[in-house]
Amino acid sequence: MRPADLLASSWRAIRSHKMRSALTMLGIVVGIASVVLTVGLGLGTQKDVSEQIAALGSDLLIVSPGSSTDESGMRGGFGSGETLTLTDAEALASEVAVPDAGDVAPEKTASLSLEYGESNWTTDVTGTTTSWTEVRSRDLLYGSFFTADDAEAGASVIVLGAETAQELFGTTSVVGQEVTIDGEALEVVGVLAEAGSSGETSLDDLAVVPMTTMVEQLDDSGNSESVDTIYVKAASSDSLSAASQETTSLLLNLHGLASADDADFTVEVQDSLLDAATSVYEKLTVLLTGIAALALLVGGIGVMNIMLVSVTERTREIGLRKALGAAPANIRNQFLIEAMILGLSGGAVGVIIGVGLALALPSVLGSTIVVSGLALVVSVVVAVGIGAVFGVYPAARAARLAPIDALRDQ
Amino acid sequence: MSAPVIELSGARKTYHTGDIEFEALRGIDCRIFPGEYVAIVGPSGSGKSTLMNILGCLDVLTSGRYVLAGEDVSQMDEVALASARNRRIGFVFQQFHLLASLTAVGNVELPLVYAGIPPAERRERAMVALERVGLGDKSRNHPGQLSGGQQQRVAIARALVTEPAIVLADEPTGNLDSHSTRDVLGMLDDLHAEGSTIVLITHESDVAARAGTVYNVTDGQFVGAGTGIAK
Incomplete structure (x- = not known):
């Protein structure tokens, strides 16, 4: 079977169930949009903080009296003394x-x-x-x-x-x-x-x-x-x-x-403040991204659920295709590609909504949201990956169907 | 006489359901030659459907040998069987089994899609097949826009498009009114006249009567095998 025909076949199946495909995508859309937003919010906050600190002067040394003798950073007489x-x-x-x-x-x-x-x-x-x-x-x-x-x-x-x-x-x-x-x-x-x-x-x-x-x-x-x-x-x-x-x-x-x-003095760099602030916001970003990833996982399970329903519903079609000469791999690939197209479309729509919100929200929230091109590309790739991962099981089920049982299914 | 298209020897099929064993086919020997029109008749539960599945490479024998167009298909794996179905067999089913999302010509093209034929050639061959069954003008219609008889004719075109070794028709008139039944049976007669090998599975003796050879299946065996009924 030619790859172009495989794609066309999957695409037709998705288009012939528009409502169901849209609902399946919804989970991915929400997941990807929240990933784009949370990553953007994290990066934006980081940028705000760095700009604030840069405004103070990131090329600034601060010499204070007192010393830091402890390597763990305990400052003995820091800030006191008249040295x-x-x-x-x-x-x-x-x-x-x-x-x-x-x-x-x-x-x-x-x-x-x-x-x-x-x-x-x-x-x-x-x-x-x-x-x-x-x-x-x-x-x-x-x-x-x-x-x-x-x-x-x-x-x-x-x-x-x-x-x-x-x-x-x-x-x-x-x-x-x-x-x-x-x-x-x-x-x-x-x-x-x-x-x-x-x-x-x-x-x-x-x-x-x-x-x-x-x-x-x-x-x-x-x-x-x-x-x-x-x-x-x-x-x-x-x-x-x-x-x-x-x-x-x-x-x-x-x-x-x-x-x-x-x-009897301490020389400090503004950068160390920046580092501290950055590490806080990095942790925050990781946390928020984790939550968004959970949303994506739920979206993926939604894809699997609907694909399983789809396999059951299309048992006769699968049987017919097998009778006409479709190898198990052809059937498996068709369902896998369907799941990946759902992931891709969901990811693309999610990115569009995420970017839209990223442009609209700052004026409401007053916080900066940085949309990173890399994050967008990674999001879409992840969405396709989720489609593939959660499509594997339904696709394998479809491929395993025996043609006689499948044809007999009413 | 030329080599047989179908050669079954000692064909046995046993189903296991839990502890219960059921012998659907109990040693069938049968040879079908190119150009023959064969009917396999028998009541339900006789093993007729099992035989059809075996002949159509949809299932494999428990023991015995099945040679289809010179290829021993009894030991083939799923992938090889899929290929054998694609190249050697044209199915016509009782429920037509057309895909509603495809046009008539799209449905006829489907076996060629799995054969990896490029689109242009596919379209051309599918159109030739559709014209052969008299539906050249309905190629853009979807199955829902066609009558039962027309749908079955599209299915026959789909069976012919790969130029298979046999056309395997499983109760092809079971879902049709008498007018469409005459129409479809007439078409099978025409195909036979043009040299196609046809295996018809049915429980209706008047349908079987059109075939050159009738095999009666009872309890997984041929009874009075090879009873020729002259047309």
Whole structure:
């Protein structure tokens, strides 16, 4: 029997039972559509998270005081201590010692109360350098960031986060206004554009002042030299690990330490955050895909069920075909191909519905759904495979029918 | 005389149903030569249907030998039997057994599909066969649009299209009115006149009367074998 005739024969059988074929496909359609959606949702969430983290700067090193001596990641004095200094930050900015690093921004942060007229608002006030906007990838909504001269002079200027300005003034257009911190009056020179949130911390509720201003006028911790964090931006994301090594060895040197095990600071990479987030979403994707796979399994069982009914119903036809010279393999292949065509059509319709929903849902849900071409191709292949796997048993039953019994069947 | 188309020797068929043994055929010897028109008659339960299944390669003997057109089919497996049916035998059934989803010409083509004949040649041969049974103008009709007699004629065309060694007709008029019965039997007469070998299985003696040779089957054996009834 010619393959084209086999295909034509299977296709005719499917077309002559349109309703039944459509219902059989339905299980596969639902299964494949949910696979496309869940995989897309998983990939989309992953993309959202990576973009958020990339916005923070995926080429960013975060140097914190305290150390991590435990390899399992237990951080002994992490975040505490006053082992990082302004001198460290200045040294790290040197192109000779750390050639793979670009801008460097130390941060010294204190939770302070800002006042304007009758209203007051407590937020994190950060002292830093002019590199901060570059290093933290922030833009100005109004006004400008403080200048190198402001930084040098320790000028009484302040840049507010959008949320802070809103809370304090009821508006964000507040350039030229004055806020008071601990009796010190500071002029608002700029308002930062919104950046969303990172975990539980709002990136829009903060205030930024020149480091000198922070040290000389606002900070009352008594340790004018220490800083809380030093951000080092690598020259490029490729040079991130080189920059990390250079930073570590320079700081060890400056602190008079011989080995990295003794380090009284920690160098972290934003990528590690990305990795952690990615692994969470990968697990979520696996879970959702598992559920979708169950739906597909049920669809496959539906195919088997209907194919068995079809074999019983078409016993006489099978008998006749055998009497006319169809070998068992011809009969088996016909039913197998029928099941595969059902799988293929169900898969194709499922992909179309899945992609349609993937395009329509994001505007409703507000989450990104990424439709991956590979996932679509794999879905269709899987659907055909399911048709084949669940078609094998009914097809074998059909092939085994004895022609005399089959012909006699009324 | 030329070699026989069908040669049965010591043909036995035993069915087992649980512990019960049933001997459907108890040693039948029979030779049918090319161009013969043979009727096999007998009441139901006589072994007539079993004999028809054996002759049609739809079933195999328990013991004995069956040579069809020079091929020993008694030891063939399912695949070889399927091929033998396809090449050597043209079936005409009581219930016509046409596929409702195919046109008349599509039904006639079906044995050629399993023979692996290309579509163009298939269509041509099927049309020739349909014209031979006088239905050339009904080739695009589906079985539901044809009368019982016409459907059986399509089935006869399907039996002829492979140019088989024998046409095996199993109660071909059982489902037909008297007019269609005359029509179909007349067609078998014509085929015989044109040289086809025909084996007709029936329980009606007036149908059998048209054949050149009549075998009576009773209890799995021929009774008064080879009684020729002159037309």
